[in-house]
Amino acid sequence: MEKSPTSNVKGVFRRLSLFRKSDGHLKQKPSKKAWKPFSSEEKEEEVTTEKFEFKATEIPLKPCSVMQIQNYIQTDMLKQAYLNLLSLRLELERSAKGEGASQANLDKKEKDLSLLYDTLRAKMSVIVRNSNKELLVYVAHIILEEEKRQGEPGAMQGWREAWRDAVLNGVWDTLEKVPLDSREQNASWLAVHLELLGKAVVDDLDRVKTELLSSYPEDFKVYETYVSCHHEAVGEHLKKLVEKVTELKDYYTLLEFITHSYPSDLKDQQRTLIKEEDLNKIKTACCECQKGDFKLELENFIMFEKEVWKKKKSPDRTDGFLTSKIDMGICQLIASYAGNLEKIDKNLGKSIIPSCLEELNPFYTRFEEEFSQHTVSLLTSDLLDCCLWVEYHITYINSFNSLKENVQCYKDICSAQVEKLEKEVDGLTQRLRQALMDHFISEVKPYMxxxxxxxxxxxxxxxxxxxxxxxxxxxxxxxxxxxxxxxxxxxxxxxxxxxxxxxxxxxxxxxxxxxxxxxxxxxxxxxxxxxxxxxxxxxxxxxxxxxxxxxxxxxxxxxxxxxxxxxxxxxxxxxxxxxxxxxxxxxxxxxxxxxxxxxxxxxxxxxxxxxxxxxxxxxxxxxxx
Missing domain, CATH: 1.10.357.70 (Exocyst complex component Sec6, C-terminal domain)
Structure with missing residues (x-):
């Protein structure tokens, strides 16, 4: 059975030493047990307790120079740096009570203390961002200590928030290392990138479980914080990726990743990967792209039929009836669009159907114009060409009537669009029939x-x-x-x-x-x-x-x-x-x-x-x- 993210840590940070101000002196608050970050079984990662204990006697009576404290921070000697900062805070506190310090000197010490704390926080952020395991225990210790001292003079706010920001920046560093090809380099650039991105997230969180949890106390909720930061970073990353997406298949890939492919155990513990409004924008963009793709496919149908007319190919027959593949192609295209989107979102799959049906209305006009223009010459040729002209008309009357019948299945979803399509098809087939009738009249009237x-x-x-x-x-x-x-x-x-x-x-x-x-x-x-x-x-x-x-x-x-x-x-x-x-x-x-x-x-x-x-x-x- 898999252990929980914190089950391998026994009693981490049970009590941290606290320092309270009392009559101008620091006293150590009694603690039941010294802090031990790792269990004894993990000897390869064991760190001695001694290096984490902040004893009152260790706080220097007089802090070392600002330059020396700065050096401690820069060289990762966080314990020495922090003890001297505490000493500097006490000295400033005593001076503020009037023990022989000028206002100018007080202002200077306050400025030095503030700058040093800024430097320490920046260093701690780098440690968290880089996941420096040995130094993380100092980071956690200092954060907790500072949170206990929020009411004291010189205390700095927002330590936990700064820690989370550092975690988030570290996550960003991880994501930025994931390879991202351009569309020109790889037609499947997005699918490949998202697959690697998902793997990077899982690997990073596995590392958090196995390597970093033991460096923090339980109340830091380290795993949950990293999951949250991954959600935030991945969500922002996806919003940037959307700007690069122009093809329908890539919208499918992106939405599939957001709704299904992103690790489900992570989604269950957190909010949705991206905000609902941002997800809706992606869905809207996908539908718009799909409408454009559908329009292009409809144009391709016309181009295909134009080749048939140009080469004077005889129409196909199905069960003795003249027919083209245009109606079946359109119906299959709409069904595939709806099916692909339904896998992502059932409502999204339904929403694309009305758009497709609406796009068919201008298609009929375009088809009719092209058909009339490219087949009229058949009437001025021989008898066989005249018969072919008639066959073409019958073919498309059959095909578009078949299309009208096949879209009846969408009536419950978008009755208005289906009814409009029926009227458009009826109008088109009536005009095609009338063209046949006019031709018949032109043939028999001279004899009549x-x-x-x-x-x-x-x-x-x-x-x-x-x-x-x-x-x-x-x-x-x-x-x-x-x-x-x-x-x-x-x-x-x-x-x-x-x-x-x-x-x-x-x-x-x-x-x-x-x-x-x-x-x-x-x-x-x-x-x-x-x-x-x-x-x-x-x-x-x-x-x-x-x-x-x-x-x-x-x-x-x-x-x-x-x-x-x-x-x-x-x-x-x-x-x-x-x-x-x-x-x-x-x-x-x-x-x-x-x-x-x-x-x-x-x-x-x-x-x-x-x-x-x-x-x-x-x-x-x-x-x-």
Whole structure:
């Protein structure tokens, strides 16, 4: 079983000789036992009792010269120096009582005594600082003696405080000897230094236990004082080291040392290694550095993706879905930051998460700018590059949606930041989807504009081009994750249906019998083909499918008067169709005026009035110009 720091000392400083002033003379106070600093078992370190005894008879009746006392101090003859100082104090005391001394002489002696005490204290501080074991017993003896004489003339204050200051300076000397490389010399400069620093502290305190405790009485609390001084010195040393720290790994190392690596048995006996406010400053600086590091890593993600775009690399696939590593990389980075800091401080680990999520907001803008700038040229190249452009958009829609899902685990920690991130991601993915939609429109619109014309009635060329592009996108949208895939497919379906029907409203062509029947057949077949394509793509806009049949039935009806019978399901399912739009459909069938046509319009007006606001949530004809 390990001994306590003072267990090897038996009865050290049980009684020290005291000198009291009585009628101008010094008398020795009776003591039970002479002071013996070491046990008899420690013969190699044994010091005789005689050299520590201050006997009244040893105090010179007349002190030696100031120069001689000074010499005693400088040559480490502390006992002779101190006995003569006591003698000088008595002489000064007698002179002060008027025994033949002038004021000038008194002033001189007071000044000499003060200077000598200053010199003695300075010498004692050097001894303590250098841990001169043989002389430390004199130091302790003199301190105790002076503390007993605090009320006497010429007494000097603060001996114990001066002793502790000397201990602290000695500790500083120890710490300053610990090697400290520069960052340029060693990338692990701080980790190496702190490891050596911790070892130096432990070794020094072991030395205190084994070598110095026996030189002091118990009430000096030597080990505790050295522990306290090490805490103070190491704490101040760490504050200086912080000024040299600029890298995240070094902040981790520093905080790990403060909270975990610094010897636990020392922390248990003392206050925290550094003040809470100083520790918080380090934590704040660490978080700021981490934010900067995160920002730099985000920029590296963009740089990596730029290389992908530059080299026209095909995106990766996971379970059939196009994806990049950007979302997983960001999530892993945030998790690693939080995990590293949680090992140091659980609250600190949580506090970095909101900062990271906030830093993602400007990242999205930066990414979008770089993406648009570096991929737009693909649209002006060949068909393969155009397909790659589409794949890239799908890739990042998938990746950022995945990122949004993965940060849901932080909602309990920072709900405001998670909600803001969701909005930012939704905005970004919506713009990426819209870019795809705009590209799709640019591809099919020229062919859609040729619908419902004389040429359209004669050939399927333009429609086949539209169908071909829908098929191309059908394959690509299957590599997009829900819900974005569903939104894009529905948008495409809605656009094609609206654009197809809107061609009827533009009055570009009017059929003549029997061409209206041919047009109705073609329209029914093409609408059927569109339905097939969008069903395969997974469109959920089922309510659009009957529209083509309703319109083709009106266009192909042989007798105008019978068209009235076809209006009820049309108005019921698409109540936003206007009289002007129905007139355009009738004009495409036959632009001639007739009473039957007039009656159809009147009947339509009645149906519209009776239908009211039915199915107003399904807006279709309203969006057709």
């Amino acid at each position: 504009d040729n619908m419902m014309t004389k040429k359209w009635l004669k050939t399927d060329e333009d429609f086949k081009e539209v169908a071909s592009r829908i098929e191309n996108y059908s394959g690509l949208t299957k590599s997009m994750r829900a819900p974005s895939a569903q939104i894009l497919v529905n948008d495409m379906h809605y656009y094609v249906a609206k654009e197809y029907v809107s061609q009827l409203m533009k009055k570009k062509y009017s059929c003549k019998k029997p061409k209206n029947e041919d047009a109705a057949i073609k329209m029914r077949e093409q609408w059927k083909e569109l339905k097939k394509l969008f069903v395969e793509m997974g469109s959920s806009l089922n309510w659009l499918y009957p529209l083509g049949n309703y319109l083709s039935d009106i266009i192909g009806m042989e007798f105008k008067k019978n068209i009235k019978d076809l209006l009820n399901p049309l108005v019921s399912n698409y109540p936003d169709i206007s009289k002007k739009q129905l007139s355009a459909v009738l004009s495409f069938r036959d632009n001639g005026f007739s009473l039957e046509k007039h009656n159809v319009i009147n009947h339509f007006t009645v149906l519209k009035r009776d239908a009211g606001n039915t199915n107003q949530e399904r807006s279709f004809f309203t969006n057709i110009e």
